[in-house]
Amino acid sequence: MTDIEKFVDMVKNSDNIVFFGGAGVSTESGIPDFRSTDGLYNQHYKYPPETILSHSFFMDNTEEFYRFYRDKMLALDAQPNMAHIKLAELEKAGKLKAIVTQNIDGLHQKAGSQNVLELHGSVHRNFCMHCNKFFDAEYMKNSTGIPKCDACGGIIKPDVVLYEEGLDNDVIEQSLYYISHADMLIIGGTSLVVYPAAGLVRYYRGHKLVLINKSSTDMDSAADLVLHDPIGEVFSHVKL
The missing domain is CATH 3.30.1600.10 (SIR2/SIRT2 'Small Domain')
Structure with missing residues (x-):
């Protein structure tokens, strides 16, 4: 079984997925x-x-x-890519409970996602x-x-949220709730170096931690599955 097939299988067998994403989620949209x-x-x-x-x-x-x-x-002309689209579909199917994003571009909502927690505003x-x-x-x-x-x-x-400004406490609390209750946490398109946002993923308690990022991160060794492929390409394999 390839790593992509493992990922698809994990998604298929999960019904409380949380996605935590960064700038790499939107690069395939030209941002x-x-x-x-x-x-x-x-x-x-x-x-x-x-x-x-x-x-x-x-x-x-x-x-x-x-x-x-x-x-x-x-970048108001940017359009959602396959990662945004598939995440919206997973939410509609009841499998994805929340998206926690460091992005400010609104592309998750443009793709149809409803429960988007924007750590850095919009x-x-x-x-x-x-x-x-x-x-x-x-x-x-x-x-x-x-x-x-x-x-x-x-x-x-x-x-x-600019540098020197604090994150919204309500958004942090909601993010912690969803991450700590998730049965699968997918981290995508982030090098996990921007704190305090990156520290939130450490509250995940499950055994399906997937990291999708082009470069390595400090969390790679703790992950159950690591994929260095483009995130849109990975999600394109998810069929509902």
Whole structure:
């Protein structure tokens, strides 16, 4: 039995699956990840991405932040790939209970997934810092300079967790609940180096831990199955 066949068999024999994903889930949709050789951390800007995507940079250099943000973070034309599509199908079939994602692109929801826990927020939610009015991603994409609220003139901030900001406690608690109760945990498209998000997977108590990532991770030795194939390709073998 090949590793892909083992994976398909594990999915078939599980009915409480949780998926924990990172940037690698969306690379097949054309969205660059952060740490690969052609990822955002290897592209050249006036400032490094981790500096630009910090709370203090947003507050002090708002216009420069938005120049990068519009250019690199708002991939609104991206479409779900086979991983997103199959996960949505597994949820519809009652086998997948939750998706815990570090991504902010909204592609899981675009594919039809309902119970998506977004650890780092979403580009699709933006709020005026003064009056809290909501704005969608299209509004942000079409804005220029520093996006301002059309009601009060306040600066709009994406509902995205920047460096130096804490994660939402409710999202963390829900994620811990689903991960600790899962009979199968699939970790995909993440190098598991961003904390505290990566630490959540250690709460899994079952014996069907699958890691799907192009490069090795610190969790490989603890996994029951490790696949280094493209994640969309792996999920394309899942038939319901």
